[in-house]
Amino acid sequence: MVSSRRKLLWQLYASYLGLTLLGLILVAYYVLEAYRDVSESDREQALLIRARLVVPALSGPLDAARQKSIESLIRQLAQQTDTRLTLIMPDGRVYADSHADAAHVENHGDRPEVRAALRGEIGRSARFSSTVKQDRIYVAIPLRREGRIVAVVRASMTVSDVNQLVRALVGKLTVAGIVILLVSAFAGWFVFIRIRRPLDQVREGAERFARGDLRHRIEPPDLNEVAVLADTMNEMAHELQSRIELVTRQKDELETVLSSMVEGVLLIDINERIVRCNEAAALWLGDERAKFEGRFLQEAIRDSQMTSFVARVLEQPRLQEEIVTVNRDGEKHLQVHGARLQEPSGKTRGALVVMHDISNLKRLEQVRRDFVANVSHELKTPITTIKGFVETLLDGALDDREAAQRFLQIIMRHTDRLTTIIEDLLSLSRIEQGEEAGSIEKRAVRVESVLTNAVSYCRARAEEKEMSVQVACAEGLELVANPEMLEQAVVNLIDNAIKYSHHGDTVHVGGALEAGDVVVTVRDHGRGIDARHLPRLFERFYRVDKARSRAEGGTGLGLAIVKHIVQAHSGRVSVQSRAGSGTLFTIRIPSGSSAS
Numbered sequence: 001m002v003s004s005r006r007k008l009l010w011q012l013y014a015s016y017l018g019l020t021l022l023g024l025i026l027v028a029y030y031v032l033e034a035y036r037d038v039s040e041s042d043r044e045q046a047l048l049i050r051a052r053l054v055v056p057a058l059s060g061p062l063d064a065a066r067q068k069s070i071e072s073l074i075r076q077l078a079q080q081t082d083t084r085l086t087l088i089m090p091d092g093r094v095y096a097d098s099h100a101d102a103a104h105v106e107n108h109g110d111r112p113e114v115r116a117a118l119r120g121e122i123g124r125s126a127r128f129s130s131t132v133k134q135d136r137i138y139v140a141i142p143l144r145r146e147g148r149i150v151a152v153v154r155a156s157m158t159v160s161d162v163n164q165l166v167r168a169l170v171g172k173l174t175v176a177g178i179v180i181l182l183v184s185a186f187a188g189w190f191v192f193i194r195i196r197r198p199l200d201q202v203r204e205g206a207e208r209f210a211r212g213d214l215r216h217r218i219e220p221p222d223l224n225e226v227a228v229l230a231d232t233m234n235e236m237a238h239e240l241q242s243r244i245e246l247v248t249r250q251k252d253e254l255e256t257v258l259s260s261m262v263e264g265v266l267l268i269d270i271n272e273r274i275v276r277c278n279e280a281a282a283l284w285l286g287d288e289r290a291k292f293e294g295r296f297l298q299e300a301i302r303d304s305q306m307t308s309f310v311a312r313v314l315e316q317p318r319l320q321e322e323i324v325t326v327n328r329d330g331e332k333h334l335q336v337h338g339a340r341l342q343e344p345s346g347k348t349r350g351a352l353v354v355m356h357d358i359s360n361l362k363r364l365e366q367v368r369r370d371f372v373a374n375v376s377h378e379l380k381t382p383i384t385t386i387k388g389f390v391e392t393l394l395d396g397a398l399d400d401r402e403a404a405q406r407f408l409q410i411i412m413r414h415t416d417r418l419t420t421i422i423e424d425l426l427s428l429s430r431i432e433q434g435e436e437a438g439s440i441e442k443r444a445v446r447v448e449s450v451l452t453n454a455v456s457y458c459r460a461r462a463e464e465k466e467m468s469v470q471v472a473c474a475e476g477l478e479l480v481a482n483p484e485m486l487e488q489a490v491v492n493l494i495d496n497a498i499k500y501s502h503h504g505d506t507v508h509v510g511g512a513l514e515a516g517d518v519v520v521t522v523r524d525h526g527r528g529i530d531a532r533h534l535p536r537l538f539e540r541f542y543r544v545d546k547a548r549s550r551a552e553g554g555t556g557l558g559l560a561i562v563k564h565i566v567q568a569h570s571g572r573v574s575v576q577s578r579a580g581s582g583t584l585f586t587i588r589i590p591s592g593s594s595a596s
Contacts, residue, residue: 012192051155125138262280264283270349382415
């Protein structure tokens with residue numbers, strides 16, 4: 001489509017030239033008309049004077065006898081004054097004419113100047129003469145005798161010379177007009193160029209503003225009107241820059257807040273399209289943030305529970321709350337709050353959804369329930385056994401010394417098991433309390449000494465299964481730690497390795513320095529652990545093989561104690577295992593941060 005816009009310069013310049021040309025034409029027309037009017041007025045006055053000079057020469061009666069002599073007189077006077085003279089009777093009949101035979105001239109009673117003269121006025125007229133075939137000016141005056149009009153004396157003169165003068169004047173005015181128009185054109189072009197230059201400066205400044213260069217300033221030109229425009233645009237650029245900086249700062253602040261929030265945030269419009277999404281929400285919902293924004297909720301999330309919740313938020317004015325479970329890289333439990341967003345007019349704009357990841361709370365709640373159930377089970381079994389044997393003794397088994405002794409040994413064994421469980425629980429509680437209060441005593445210890453002591457403590461158990469425990473520790477390796485607690489953690493790991501290894505196997509215990517961390521490893525070649533058990537291996541009372549664990553005499557708290565001892569030293573413990581391929585436990589404690 002061709003643009004209909006034209007440059008301001010051409011619009012103004014063309015209008016200026018048009019107005020100049022129109023003015024010249026009007027002036028020329030006025031001059032010509034004025035000249036024509038003055039010329040005609042002068043000629044009318046001259047004709048009036050000549051007609052009046054003829055009147056005294058026409059004394060006497062106007063009859064047929066004198067017609068020839070008067071006609072001769074008229075022609076003589078006309079020749080002397082270069083004027084056509086005509087004598088007309090009241091009935092319109094031409095009595096004498098200086099330029100035509102009166103007998104052949106038509107009646108002049110209908111001529112306007114003749115009618116005016118017959119009314120006693122001075123008649124004037126300018127028209128084409130059909131008698132002499134010329135444009136002429138006529139002036140007629142009444143000829144009075146004794147108070148009555150007896151004839152009309154008319155004088156006329158051709159206007160051809162006036163027309164010639166007018167044509168000559170038109171030529172001169174045309175030349176003058178062309179000169180004036182050219183001078184005006186050059187002068188106007190110069191003026192418009194001076195106007196266009198500051199306008200171009202303002203336009204260039206506006207283009208830079210449009211490209212985003214709001215720091216640019218337009219230099220105010222000399223023209224006041226354009227200078228006011230430039231100042232206004234500079235002020236506009238300053239205001240725009242300030243507002244854009246404010247909006248950008250607010251956007252960055254909002255972006256920082258959203259990005260740093262641990263809660264997931266979704267902003268959804270009325271059509272259920274995701275407008276904004278922070279990193280936490282994208283992470284929980286299983287995709288990149290950029291892939292969520294701008295997409296419909298059903299398309300991006302594909303979770304019926306979440307989409308139903310958002311639909312309910314858009315319909316209900318009250319705050320909505322629900323726990324939503326999503327499966328994205330594992331099961332996640334999200335506590336979702338939703339509020340409908342409304343304009344001041346009451347129209348719904350969309351919905352704001354805030355999500356809290358309560359998966360850890362759910363997991364801890366499950367761990368707590370499992371712990372209570374496991375503690376109850378672990379305590380109930382020996383207590384039930386003890387109670388049963390006590391009742392048996394009370395029912396008469398005391399009289400059978402051999403049976404009574406066997407029952408009391410069983411009671412003693414289960415009492416020892418209860419004592420062990422309680423001691424482990426108390427030990428775990430003391431470690432947790434010391435960890436929280438920061439009251440664990442630490443000092444510089446040699447790691448090799450800790451490992452050697454732990455192996456010595458477990459040697460008897462290893463010899464029962466004809467196993468060997470080998471220690472390989474870097475020489476001179478030291479760590480700021482609580483030696484008793486660290487030794488207990490290593491003992492628990494070695495004891496666990498011996499417990500689940502085969503007869504004649506070897507357990508390897510190592511100590512090394514890696515990337516600023518002291519690393520203690522305990523490796524066995526036993527039956528290993530299935531991968532599904534690894535995430536929960538360090539929970540209290542969690543057993544991979546419950547029946548065999550109890551048969552081995554374990555309480556199910558050993559690895560939980562290891563984990564809390566390591567955490568009390570700002571470290572971490574991990575396990576690598578595969579069914580049938582043995583197990584590797586790794587304790588990693590920062591060599592410097594342990595002293596804190």
